[in-house]
Amino acid sequence: MSRGRIWAVLPAAGVGRRMGGPVPKQYLSLAGRPVIARTLDRLLAVPGVAGAVVALSPEDDHWDAVGYRHDKPVQRVPGGAERCDSVLSALRWLCEQGAGREYALVHDAVRPCVTLEEVQRLIATAADDQGGLLGFPVRDTLKRDDGAGHVAGTTDRDGLWHALTPQLFPVAALAQALERAVEAGLTVTDDASAMEAAGVRPRLVTGEATNIKITRPTDLALAEAILQAQQH
Numbered sequence: 001m002s003r004g005r006i007w008a009v010l011p012a013a014g015v016g017r018r019m020g021g022p023v024p025k026q027y028l029s030l031a032g033r034p035v036i037a038r039t040l041d042r043l044l045a046v047p048g049v050a051g052a053v054v055a056l057s058p059e060d061d062h063w064d065a066v067g068y069r070h071d072k073p074v075q076r077v078p079g080g081a082e083r084c085d086s087v088l089s090a091l092r093w094l095c096e097q098g099a100g101r102e103y104a105l106v107h108d109a110v111r112p113c114v115t116l117e118e119v120q121r122l123i124a125t126a127a128d129d130q131g132g133l134l135g136f137p138v139r140d141t142l143k144r145d146d147g148a149g150h151v152a153g154t155t156d157r158d159g160l161w162h163a164l165t166p167q168l169f170p171v172a173a174l175a176q177a178l179e180r181a182v183e184a185g186l187t188v189t190d191d192a193s194a195m196e197a198a199g200v201r202p203r204l205v206t207g208e209a210t211n212i213k214i215t216r217p218t219d220l221a222l223a224e225a226i227l228q229a230q231q232h
């Protein structure tokens with residue numbers, strides 16, 4: 001059971017190198033609406049979510065044109081050089097507002113197909129000090145390469161999960177864990193890995209494989225098909 005308010009935290013300061021093109025992928029049109037607007041719609045529709053903090057590049061000149069409006073508050077903060085810096089910026093802002101003991105539901109701005117059901121499952125299971133993340137078990141056979149285009153071995157997939165977002169943690173605890181991970185020079189590609197480095201064992205909560213991250217050009221058409229399928 002949640003002991004405090006929950007704030008959606010959206011890192012949205014990336015440049016989308018793998019997507020390419022002049023417009024960062026969070027601002028590309030997905031079925032007639034910017035990706036980031038669709039993602040915000042989904043998270044702010046969750047009854048327990050009080051509002052959102054979006055971390056944008058200091059050079060961002062697209063957000064204002066989106067003109068995003070919602071009954072719940074949406075705060076813009078400056079993002080940083082890496083995803084973890086952008087998340088930290090949003091968490092620091094929340095701490096300044098006195099929300100350090102509340103919860104951050106950190107979600108990539110470029111995962112617009114996340115469902116209400118999976119977010120509610122995460123909140124119902126993981127709103128405590130341990131926190132948790134959505135994920136799903138690896139389904140395919142895994143190969144390790146030898147660096148020269150041949151198979152060096154087959155890796156046991158038993159117990160391996162794909163990490164998704166959202167990831168849910170207490171605001172101040174996650175901020176401290178990320179700060180320490182950055183200071184220690186650790187590579188933290190998600191929020192849970194900073195908490196793991198701090199000795200926490202976040203819960204793995206089953207999410208949907210359709211909660212894709214728009215990363216490469218073909219993902220846009222895939223996301224559009226997923227959104228269409230979700231309407232039926």
Ligand SMILES: Nc1ccn([C@@H]2O[C@H](COP(=O)(O)OP(=O)(O)OP(=O)(O)O)[C@@H](O)[C@H]2O)c(=O)n1
Nearest residue numbers: 011012013014015016017018081082083086109
């Ligand atoms: N300095 C950064 C880098 C990434 N992100 C955000 O983190 C999320 C997931 O990152 P990713 O898919 O890697 O986005 P990009 O960094 O934009 O993509 P790429 O790695 O291809 O450049 C995205 O919402 C992205 O905007 C961020 O807020 N700040």
Ligand SMILES: C[C@](O)(CO)[C@H](O)COP(=O)(O)O
Nearest residue numbers: 108163164165189190191213
């Ligand atoms: C946070 C994340 O979405 C979890 O899958 C992911 O780590 C983002 O970064 P990536 O470099 O695209 O894996």
